[in-house]
Amino acid sequence: MSVDLLNVQPGQELPGITVSVDRDRLVAYANASGDQNPIHQDEAFAKSVGLPNVIAHGMWTMGAAIEVVTTWTGDPTSIVSYSTRFTSPVEVPADGGAEIVVGGVVKKVDEATGRVTIELSVTSGGTKVLGRALAIVRTAPTQP
Amino acid sequence: MAVNEDFMGREYPPLPPVDVTAEWVGEFASSVGATNAVHHDARAARDAGFDDVVAPPTFAVVIAQKADAQLIEDPEAGIDFTRVVHGQQSFTHHTPIVAGMQISAVLHVDAVRSAGGHVMVTTRSELSDADGSPVCTASSTIVIRGEQS
Numbered sequence: 001m002s003v004d005l006l007n008v009q010p011g012q013e014l015p016g017i018t019v020s021v022d023r024d025r026l027v028a029y030a031n032a033s034g035d036q037n038p039i040h041q042d043e044a045f046a047k048s049v050g051l052p053n054v055i056a057h058g059m060w061t062m063g064a065a066i067e068v069v070t071t072w073t074g075d076p077t078s079i080v081s082y083s084t085r086f087t088s089p090v091e092v093p094a095d096g097g098a099e100i101v102v103g104g105v106v107k108k109v110d111e112a113t114g115r116v117t118i119e120l121s122v123t124s125g126g127t128k129v130l131g132r133a134l135a136i137v138r139t140a141p142t143q144p
Numbered sequence: 145m146a147v148n149e150d151f152m153g154r155e156y157p158p159l160p161p162v163d164v165t166a167e168w169v170g171e172f173a174s175s176v177g178a179t180n181a182v183h184h185d186a187r188a189a190r191d192a193g194f195d196d197v198v199a200p201p202t203f204a205v206v207i208a209q210k211a212d213a214q215l216i217e218d219p220e221a222g223i224d225f226t227r228v229v230h231g232q233q234s235f236t237h238h239t240p241i242v243a244g245m246q247i248s249a250v251l252h253v254d255a256v257r258s259a260g261g262h263v264m265v266t267t268r269s270e271l272s273d274a275d276g277s278p279v280c281t282a283s284s285t286i287v288i289r290g291e292q293s
Contacts, residue, residue, distance in 0.1 A: 019177045025175060028171065028174065028175040029172075029175040029176065031171065031175075032168065032171040032172040032174075032175045032206075033172065033175075033205070033206050033209070034206055034209065034210070035209065049226070058230045058233070059202060059205050059230070059233065060175070060176060062202055062233060063172075063175075063176035063178070063200060063201075063202035063203075063205075064176045064177050066200070066201050066202065067176075067177055067178060067179065070178070070180060070200075070201065071179070071180075074180075075180075075192075076178065076180050076182060076183065076198060076200055076201060077182075077198060077237075077240040079201040079235075079237060080236070080237060081234065081235060081236040081237065082201055082202070082234065082235050083232070083233065083234030083235070084232065084233060084234075085231065085232045086229075086230050086231060086232070086233075135201075
């Protein structure tokens with residue numbers, strides 16, 4: 001564990017991360033996830049359906065953002081639950097791609113269950129892209 | 145009506161089991177920037193107590209979306225996929241997904257509701273391993289945009 005989850009307090013901030021995304025990364029996610037919707041790869045198609053540009057898969061953004069929590073706990077299997085709303089798309093221009101900036105803050109520590117609730121903040125270009133992004137982590141290690 | 149409201153409460157037959165491979169886990173992890181060694185290195189995963197590499201927290205969506213396709217591609221449901229936007233997603237993990245597992249899923253249609261000219265459909269995929277033990281509950285809300293927007 002990178003952090004002593006038994007001693008965290010509500011209001012504590014997690015170290016933030018920045019994750020970059022370009023068109024190649026979206027193709028890699030499309031291939032790994034099976035979501036080959038052309039709005040995530042083909043600029044002409046994306047614009048033809050009224051989008052400003054190629055946009056990242058919402059699930060790419062959700063998947064990339066949780067790294068802020070798994071890095072903090074040091075254990076990807078510490079995530080008991082994870083939920084979000086998709087509020088705005090991440091636009092990914094052909095030249096240079098985009099970044100998501102991810103932060104996290106401890107919202108709740110449940111002493112009885114040993115579970116810690118973290119709210120993530122996720123923006124791209126200053127726009128909030130995930131809303132009500134909440135992860136619940138366990139303080140006891142997973143027993144596989 | 146952009147979707148058949150009678151679908152609320154419907155349960156689909158189990159998805160044929162999906163083989164989770166180490167290569168697939170690694171490719172998914174790399175694409176979302178999941179850096180922990182347990183996703184990429186079988187030795188690191190075994191040192192952490194797992195049989196093989198461990199899937200990142202949102203990997204389950206890949207299997208859940210295969211289950212969702214049963215509804216989205218069901219002609220009776222009447223969903224125009226070109227008007228579908230992903231609204232919400234949640235995961236509740238019951239046990240880690242590890243390479244070598246065979247995972248099936250049962251799709252439930254939990255809610256169909258209209259608001260502001262759009263239709264929102266909430267589905268829930270119950271993922272289970274080869275012996276039927278629960279692995280993950282993945283819930284998704286899609287928004288089918290109305291004709292005027």
